[in-house]
Amino acid sequence: MFTYQRLRLALLSLVLVSITGLIYRWHSTNDSPLFPLHSTTQQNQKSVFQPASYDRNDPRIAKLLENIDLKYCGGPCRFMLPVFIMEQESKAQMHLRQLAFMAGMLNRTIVLPNVGGSRLGACLDHDFTFYYSNTWAEENQEHFQHIPLRNFTSWMKERKAVGFPVTSQTFHVHLSADHKQIGETDNCFAPLMDFTQWHEKSIYLHDSGNIRRRKKYQRILYEFFAGKEEEENDNEFKVEDDNDVPEVMSVYYDRRFPFIQNPASEKPIPYNERITDIADKLSTELSPYLAVHWRTERAEPADALLPCAESLGDLIKTRAEQLGTKPTFFLLTDYPHLFDQSFVDKTVSDNTTETQNYEGEAGFMPVSASFSPNSLTIYHHQAIQYLYTHFQITVTSLETEVMSKEENNIKPPGNWTVLPISKDLAGHDSGVLGIIDKLMAIRADLFIAGKPGVCARRSSFTGRIVDDRIHRRIEELKENTQYWMNEEDVERTNTDTIEEWTDYSQKGSGGMKNIIEYFNL
Template identity: 30%
Template sequence: MSLSQITRKFLLICFFFLLWYIVSSFYFEQKELLSDQNEETLAKVHLAPPLTLSNTTVTTITDDVNNNNPLNELNKKYCGKPTCKFLFVYYIGEQETKANLHFRSFSQLAEKLNRIMVLTNVGSSRIGTCTNFPFDFYYNTNLLQKEFPNVLFKSENDFIFWLKERDQIKKINNNDNKVIPPLSILHSSIKLHNNTFSEETNFDKHKCISKFEPLMNTKDPNNSRVKYTRLFIRTTDLRTGKSRVKSSELLTKFFTVDEEILLVNGKVIYPLFPQTMPVIPYSDHILNEAQKIKDKLSSSYIGIHWRLESSIPELLPECVQGLIKTLNKIMEEEGIKNIYLATDYPLLSSRSQSSTFKEITNYHHDAIRTLNETFKINTWVSLGGLEQLRKNDKYNKELSGSGIQGILDKLVCVNSNYFISGPKGCSRSSSFTRAIADKRSNRIKNKDSGLLNIIDRWEIPL
């Protein structure tokens, strides 16, 4: 082969190599550009993490997710910050007087944990999600907020709206659990125990949580990631303010968690924190009803709290005679003519005003009949209390049992000039009675209060 032929062949090889290089370079450049275009598309819908091209990290997507994550925006709308953390004490195992105390304790816990406190529903003298009325049916939420200025409160309806919007966003972004992950929930039961402060994982779910399904389906791992704990607190750790210092610190530490929702089923007797907060103020519409009744009772009246449920039926004939004797003495000595009776005896129907008072005997009927035949006895029913609610059928169950009228009775007795309750055997010294006495004890310090005593017990005649 001649030198010229070798040269031409070499040049031809170089030409094809150069052509291959140009085409290849164009192909890889187009491929890289397409990757950038895909990256921009992914950034808009927040579906992919940043990719690395030519040893360079593309950060546009991460920045966009941080700034415009739809869950963050929802949380800012409802909670004022990118993350919503709720404390939802959905069940408190006490009637209103003690439930009022325990809700305050859990509000203190919400403040310590920097969590939003859900204003659980109320009804039938309870605070619990099983009931039918919003929190402000019983309580003044504006004054509650003033008592806890560092706690953000949301109603159950607000909580449901948040769940709904979160669920809608999740459906739109259903291919990316990093953007809208399942709900994270710590479901805890708190109970008193005679032994040490401890945790157990065995847990019984409360049926009323099902009302939030399917938005908060605790059985579906795609909907909710749930942890269950059962927490026991020694009774000795809650009996005094001093003993509650350590236990409240331990409780706060235990519940310092990242879960969005802290669901609590609380059955405790004593406050959880050293400081006992003031009673949650009642709604204006109940206060107005109490004032109307006070006005109808004229200048002065005797308030009686007679809880018949805990009485000994066979002793009731003597009990009522002792009450009559005591009333005559007070009316003569103090010049008081009007009497107001707060009782669990049936007033609107054949059922008692207490859900636990089921066995009403002739002894009970005869005692109330004797009292009515001796004096003009006024009650919230006879004085037209809660008249507007009584016109609406949806409040029938509430008014026929232990409910809003119990709060009304409490307020009327607190304002009575003279207050009496039954002795052992005739009645029971309940937290309801003690709450009235405590309030009167504070008021009687004011010389203009018009209160003549804090509380007296009538005696059974010998």
């Protein structure tokens, strides 16, 4: 009898060891993404899992789930996952700030999304820190809590491994019912989630540039996400401690303007230190320099691009005379940064106004993701040809792209200097170029841009540069002990007045001479 009991005990021990080994092996082989996050394969938004055969209310199961949550969020875990955010980096990060502060109001933790190609979203190629510094989320802990995407992924995998996939509900925030939604990606984490308990929700709000009209949107979107109406005469935001809510809000977000009323949400997310370091290095090497941002995509009328280029040329010559120096001309543009001069010269000499598809032709690929090669016209080529004929132009490009063009014997103009951004820093990601260009413009002695609606399209990219240059000017005023305004006066100074500020009498390099100046017809 004693021998029989020992045998049973030995067999039970063997079973427990085997189960432990299987769990360990699962964890050790499942640290990588479930599938490539950049995959274009259509993923099923519905759950892909076997229903748990355990009772969630069983104290032992409840304790197991509690311990997993405790490990990742202190428990119980309630997350907001930005699956997809419309628009490119300058505005996309503003939208992320809106979602992060909203997550805080809902007592949820924001998942810091991946980044790539000037976009933000859970299913992109690079970690959040590839573009941004960790300091932003850490410095805003009084407003919201955050979790890195890799930790969020591990949490979901552990939950699925014990038979209880995390519950999720999909939320769509759109401009209007008749607005065409473009480019939304599938939720690449859907196989780790259980969507069966909640149906998808959508909200449509007409957007407006008028701040007063948007004041009510914070309340509207809060109630949309919370799923509860505000109690009468209660002015406080509340989320009930209710387990009957999805653990993850999977959010698709398409807006244009901010809605959060907290001023802290207006502060941009600082970029990764390795990116700001290279911008500092380049700006020191180029100084003194002027930065010109020219967004030519869908500029109307397109035939005004060449006269605008001539106007820009006249302005640069005038400012160089006033400064008593010849500053480096650093160009930020959506026109291709790497191209073959002979192809442009021939296209211009042929004088055809027909729209062509230049993709694959002598390296013609616009820098902006929204600027398709077949949108390039002869007017774009004429304008850029004028600039490189009359000025020495400096642009940035990915080191990998420069090497590729050299291998294909593509020769840019002699007056076209390309600064290669190392593969170690940027890889193949063009979004890093946009960030470096932006930082270079913020640091420039002079900043010039095309007049919106005349020589260029209105751009949030330009607006971000202007905001940072205004802040830089305010800091200069604070540091100037001879300046008569105190700190509160400086903060209240009308930004339009600061924006118009110029001082071309400053002869030294490295000092900001203006906020912005527009070239016009």
